Each structure stands twice: as structure tokens, then as C-alpha cells.
Amino acid sequence: MVLTTPLLERLAGEGHVHVVATPANAALLxxxxxxxxxxxxxxxxxxxxxxxxxxxxRRLRAVGAARxxxxxxxxxxxxxxxxxxxxxRIGFETSGGRLFTTRRVPYDRTLHQxxxxxxxxxxxxxxxxxxxxxxxxxxxxxxxxxxxxLLAAHGVAAGEQLIALAPGSVWATKRWPSYADLAAAxxxxxxxxxxxxxxxxxxxxxxxxxxxxxxxxxxxPGAPPPIDATGALSLLGSAALLARCAVLVTNDSxxxxxxSAMNTPTVAIFGPTVPSLGFGPLADRQAVLGRESLACRxxxxxxxxACPLGHWQCMRDITPGQVDAAVQAMLPG
Numbered sequence: 001m002v003l004t005t006p007l008l009e010r011l012a013g014e015g016h017v018h019v020v021a022t023p024a025n026a027a028l029l030x031x032x033x034x035x036x037x038x039x040x041x042x043x044x045x046x047x048x049x050x051x052x053x054x055x056x057x058r059r060l061r062a063v064g065a066a067r068x069x070x071x072x073x074x075x076x077x078x079x080x081x082x083x084x085x086x087x088x089r090i091g092f093e094t095s096g097g098r099l100f101t102t103r104r105v106p107y108d109r110t111l112h113q114x115x116x117x118x119x120x121x122x123x124x125x126x127x128x129x130x131x132x133x134x135x136x137x138x139x140x141x142x143x144x145x146x147x148x149x150l151l152a153a154h155g156v157a158a159g160e161q162l163i164a165l166a167p168g169s170v171w172a173t174k175r176w177p178s179y180a181d182l183a184a185a186x187x188x189x190x191x192x193x194x195x196x197x198x199x200x201x202x203x204x205x206x207x208x209x210x211x212x213x214x215x216x217x218x219x220x221p222g223a224p225p226p227i228d229a230t231g232a233l234s235l236l237g238s239a240a241l242l243a244r245c246a247v248l249v250t251n252d253s254x255x256x257x258x259x260s261a262m263n264t265p266t267v268a269i270f271g272p273t274v275p276s277l278g279f280g281p282l283a284d285r286q287a288v289l290g291r292e293s294l295a296c297r298x299x300x301x302x303x304x305x306a307c308p309l310g311h312w313q314c315m316r317d318i319t320p321g322q323v324d325a326a327v328q329a330m331l332p333g
Contacts, residue, residue: 001025002257003114003279004071005135008034010121011069018063020056020080028235031138037063043076057083069120073097090120113278134282137261139240146237147244154196154227161195163327164245164264165212166255168205168230171303173312174251175208176269181320182249183212183226184219186327195331196224198245200238200255203231247330249323252303256281265330267323271315272303287326291317 001021011017012034019029019038023045026038041047041056053076061084068081070091078097081089091097093104105120108127115129122128156162163186167179183197197216199209209228216226233241238255242248243262250256250266252273259266260282268281270290274297275281280288291297291314299308307314 001028002135002137002254002261003112004117005032005034005137005261006114006133007069007071007117007121008032009136010118016063018060018065020060020077024235028137030236031140032136033138039063041077041080053080053083056080060084060086070095070097070101071117071120075100092116092120109278110276111278112280112282114282116278134263134284135257135261137236137239137258139236139243143234143237143240146233147241150227150229150232150241151244155224156196156227161331162227162241162245163195163197163331164200164242164248164250164255164259165197165226166200166248166250166253167208167212168201169251169253169303171272171300172305173272173300173307173315174253174303176251176271176315176318176323178318178320178323179208179249180211180215182323182327183216185320185324187216187220187223187226189324189328195246197226198241199226199228199230200233200241200248201230205230246332247327249327252279259283267326267330269315269318269323271312271318272297272299272307273301274298277301285330287329289318289322289326290314 008017016036017034019035020041021038023040023042026040029035029038039059047056057080065086067088068086070078073092073095075097078100082100089101090103091101092107094107098104114133118129165179169175186197199212209230213226239258239262242259242264245264247265248259250268252270256268263283265285266281266283267287275288294314297314
């Protein structure tokens with residue numbers, strides 16, 4: 001959804017934009033000036049099954065759309081556009097729902113996903129994309145207030161730099177294993193109260209945050225410990241927090257794209273996947289770390305739950321020193 005926002009901004013220049021989204025993704029578009037409305041499609045809950053599909057199709061039909069751009073590409077969403085009676089339905093030629101489309105766009109695997117999505121709105125045969133394509137999110141007052149409360153509760157001083165770490169991922173092999181060692185190095189380097197580490201992620205990442213906290217406290221007893229923000233903020237709230245951070249260190253996961261939307265300097269760690277798959281950082285200042293010489297990379301489009309070869313060198317060989325150096329290069333001054 002985050003990487004769809006450049007396309008939404010483009011379409012907003014042509015008319016009202018209505019977005020069909022899952023409940024989790026719908027919240028990301030709150031306050032977005034390019035979106036006229038969000039139609040929530042709870043495909044695994046209240047709208048599951050044929051009955052739910054028909055209900056959402058009726059809501060979609062009511063907006064009177066003349067064109068549907070099928071960014072997600074599944075058979076279910078393509079069928080939804082067809083059931084809603086939308087006359088022009090544009091999707092990728094590789095999509096599962098291509099039988100429901102009226103025009104199919106080549107899926108260029110050499111492009112970033114944001115650029116591929118942009119091309120859904122191009123005229124037939126037009127493969128152009130603009131330079132400097134970057135997503136956007138618009139946290140509101142509630143999200144900023146939640147960040148204010150979080151930082152105040154942890155005694156963050158005005159002007160204090162925040163270094164964000166996002167150690168989690170749904171895919172196990174994407175989780176770089178040395179975030180705790182990196183946090184220890186960071187707190188030892190910043191001997192004054194000039195920088196704090198903050199850990200971002202879902203509630204399920206709490207154990208990773210705890211390991212980071214323990215390593216930092218051991219490395220520098222008495223110093224302000226890292227701030228555990230896992231599970232404390234919505235996705236849009238996490239974007240608001242990232243807007244205040246000097247740098248983010250992240251795996252190939254959702255926080256990377258949130259940082260791109262907020263233009264937060266990003267150090268991205270890629271293991272089983274590679275940026276050329278189309279999901280690298282788009283922030284103006286960025287660094288990508290990975291074992292370029294490994295012939296087995298990439299081993300999976302998303303990152304498997306276990307290394308197929310058993311060695312997991314793509315992540316184990318990236319050292320805390322390498323990541324720390326990339327972080328320092330991003331920090332102002």
C-alpha cells in the first residue's frame with residue numbers, strides 16, 4: 001500500500017481516487033490528500049466468501065468508477081472490480097486475476113515496485129516513469145500525539161537524536177541477527193545524551209526489543225536505555241516516529257517503506273532478498289548492505305523461514321561494525 005501512493009497522487013490529478021484496502025492497509029491512507037475514500041475489504045473476516053465479495057462490489061459500484069487499476073493483482077480483487085461493473089480494468093500481465101482485466105500491462109522485473117505500479121496508469125505502450133519517485137504518508141494529529149506521549153514517557157529531551165532499529169520481519173531469514181550487538185556499539189559511541197536508540201516493530205517483536213535493551217544496558221550501565229516502541233504505535237504512528245529519527249536501520253520489511261515515505265535516512269540490510277527484486281529503499285539518503293558475492297542470493301522472492309542451504313551467510317556475515325559505520329555516515333555532523 002505504501003508503494004502505491006505515488007500512483008494515487010498521480011491519479012488524484014485526474015479525478016477522485018477511491019481505494020479498496022484491507023483493514024490494516026486502509027489505516028495507512030488516513031489523512032492522505034490524494035484519496036477521496038477508502039472502501040474496506042475485510043477479505044478474511046466480515047467480507048470473506050462470495051457474499052462478502054458481493055457486498056463490497058456494491059459499495060464499489062456506488063462510487064461510479066470508470067477505471068480500476070489492479071495494483072494488488074489477485075484473482076479476488078480483479079473479480080471484485082468486474083462484479084462492480086467497472087468498464088476498464090487494468091492489471092499486470094502476470095497477475096492471477098488477469099482474466100478479469102480489459103488491458104494487461106507488462107510486469108517489468110527490472111523496476112522498483114513503486115515504478116511498476118506507476119506504469120499501470122500509463123497509456124498503452126508507454127513505459128516511462130518519473131525520476132525521484134518516492135511514496136508518501138500523512139500522519140495526523142492523533143499519530144503525532146501518540147509519538148509525543150511515547151517520547152515524553154521515556155524522558156527524551158528536546159533536540160535529542162533518535163536512531164531507530166527495526167529488527168523484525170514476518171520472514172525469519174530476513175531478520176539480521178546482530179541488532180543487539182549494534183545497539184551496544186551505538187550506546188557506547190554516544191557517551192553524552194545526544195542520541196537514543198528506539199526499537200520499532202509489531203507487538204510480536206517485543207522479544208527482539210528486549211534483547212536489544214539488555215545488550216545496551218550491559219554495554220553502558222546507567223545510560224538511558226533504548227525505547228521499546230514495539231506494539232505501541234499504529235503503522236501510521238510508526239511513520240510519524242520515523243519522521244523524527246535521524247536514521248533507521250531495518251531489514252527488508254515494512255519499516256523500510258514507512259521510512260521511504262517519510263524520507264528518513266535508511267540503512268537497509270538485505271539477506272535472502274535483494275533490492276533488484278523491486279523493494280529497496282527510496283529515501284533520498286540510503287545505504288544497502290548485503291553479501292553481494294553469494295551465488296545463492298536471492299533464494300526467495302520474500303525470504304524463506306529457514307536458509308535452504310543451512311548456512312544463512314547472507315545475514316550472519318554482515319557485521320555490527322559494517323552497519324555501525326553506515327549509521328554514522330548518515331548522522332548529521
